[in-house]
Amino acid sequence: MELIEHYQPEYVIRFAERVRPCDCPACQNRADDWPATQLKLKNQQRDSLDAGCETAAREILLNPQAFVLHTSTTRPDSELGLSAWDETLNQQCINLAVHPALTIESSLYATGVLLSKAQRYLDNDQSDPQLLLEMGEQLADLAERGILDEQLQLLPPIEVNRVEALEQMGAMRLTLNLPAMQKMSMMLKLSELAVMQPARLQDRLRELEAVTARNALLTDQPHILRNALIYKLYGECLPGPNADNYGDVLMSLTRMMFQLKMLCAMWLEDNAQLTHDDVVALFSAWFSWQRGNVWKGANSADYTLLCGLSLI
């Protein structure tokens, strides 16, 4: 039988090498090999961890080397195929997410440009992966010349989309592993978003964005948000074989970043600083929640791409 590529990121290896089992709340009462996960495809296997485990989230988010890939071979254990188009598109998205010349915001913008172009190709029944490789090269060139950063700055702000995204955070039910007072405050801040009047929501957005701008941890350690983005692209193989609306894919990525930044801002309103432990607790709870709440829009790809870009 033919052997296939077997990928293990550094965070999977480090987690497996732990001597003591994790005793975070999500790991209690689990006897199976959770949080280990495997995405098995016909031509490759990707190992990962469920970030709902806090130890896993710590390895995934805090180590700048978390995504160094270890490659071996294994026997195929799935009939699920990934077309050359889907595989190339996923790789190009990851390339943009890790490009050293791009900030996380410009990486998301570049991903939006790539997905918009890819959608156009698909709509015209063109699915030659070479088209994506050429697009990836062009974007890398624009990235190195600073042009993507410039273009991102020129995007007109569409605050109404951000206000709506904030309002929708009112429906989030996070299982936060935090001291009772802090947990209650975060839950209140989230649930009140669902009942605020539009004008108040707009003020609230501006308050939280002002706090986000002062988020020293995420500014000084940009790999934390970047790792969250790569984790999602790698682990879910986005856009994935079932995606027919790439606008939804971009939206799921920019909404994730928006929500994670807003959670940190809410935390920083009450607490003098955001530590590694805090960010792990918040992000781990977010990843647990999103597993049962995959975003699915009802609009055209073009419209959703624009909305997605406005959340960057």
Ligand SMILES: [Zn+2]
């Ligand atoms: Zn755990």
